[in-house]
Amino acid sequence: MNASLLATQLKERALSMGFAVAGIARVDQPAALPARTAALERWLQAGYQASLGWMADPRRRRIDRLLPGVRSLLAVGLNYWTDQQQRPGVLSIARYGWGRDYHRTIDRRLRTVGRWLSQQHPGCRWRVCVDSSPLMDKAWAEAAGIGWIGKHSNLIHPRHGSWLLLGHLLTTVELPADSPQTALCGRCRRCLEVCPTNAIPEPFVVDSRACIAFHTIENRSPVLPADVARGLQGWIAGCDLCQQVCPWNRTVTPTADPERQPADWMLTANAEQLLGWDDATWDEKLRGSALRRIKPWMWRRNIHTAVTGQP
Structure with missing residues (x-):
């Protein structure tokens, strides 16, 4: 061939x-x-x-x-x-983990x-x-x-x-390459302007030290920084704000892939319910999920912080 x-x-x-x-x-x-x-x-x-x-x-x-x-x-x-949405009042979980x-x-x-x-x-x-x-x-x-x-x-x-x-x-097989696509962001700055913690200080640059996704997923400290806590806006696992405002995401076709569909609890559970879960429940709910990187105590930290706006 x-x-x-x-x-x-x-x-x-x-x-x-x-x-x-x-x-x-x-x-x-x-x-x-x-x-x-x-x-x-x-x-x-x-x-x-x-x-x-x-x-x-x-x-x-x-x-x-x-x-x-x-x-x-x-x-x-x-x-x-996916074409599913979290219900009003439910704390936000980034779609990559649904x-x-x-x-x-x-x-x-x-x-x-x-x-x-x-x-x-x-x-x-x-x-x-x-x-x-x-x-x-x-x-x-x-x-x-x-x-x-x-x-x-x-x-x-x-x-x-x-x-x-x-x-x-x-x-190791040598194959012909496809041509790169033209960058089409133009003068748009919506992703920079929507970030509540100013984690995108300039185009194409994300400062993890201010990023909601970094702190809710990777930060192993008992408390989150005060400026991040004030800017959570209900996010407890990752953040999709910069993608939600991107004009290129307006007409995306939803996927029917069964492996990308969210668990029911992600769309409906409120803070009171989630804070009532013990470690074993978190382990069960997150079985087979990329969100297992967030340990149970981190979930509780994130939820408390998102509800109160305080570290």
Whole structure:
């Protein structure tokens, strides 16, 4: 099979697995990667990573350390926008965590694609990466042509908006690359202006030290900073504000993927109910969820803080 046909069928195979978009980048051709790498270095030097020490992993700058001999990668985006809404008065949970753990979903589906690739190209090697891997996932997705990085730092696709969970299949097979898309944020600054804690100090830069998502998911301190506490606006697990105001998210088609649908309690439970759960209940409710990263005591901290507006 020639490389062009293989690339086409590889992307078709990915789309058949439920991914909304798929594109290919060549490791030796991504013109934007040096600029994205330099931006990462500036971000780290500014201390914007807070306690996210793994963002400095040197493998993030050297894709060949993840898969020696890598020549190409398949980038995919999984639509996680559903047409369901949380009821009024319910504390807010970011949509990425509504369904089953997306790491497992993307990993499982891309492994199926990888096994198919091995059948078509015996002897090739491949590796699946989700956002828990030290890969510049947004930069490589941009290089593969499945969107552009918006001012809120999320990848934006012209039809699917920024409600995309990213995955990558690295491979030693040399495949033709897709063309990058033109960035279309223009002069829009809605994502910067909506953030209640000013966590986006300039376009394309997120300061984790002020970010609601960072503090509700990653901050292991007994109390949240006072300025973050005052700005929570009801968020107890992540934050979608910058995506909710993005014009590219106005007409996104909802996904019917059963693994992306929310648990009933996420749409209906109020603070009183959630604070009544013991650790075992939290463990049961979050089984198979990416939100298990938030420990029970952190949930209670976040809920108390969101209700009172105080640390």
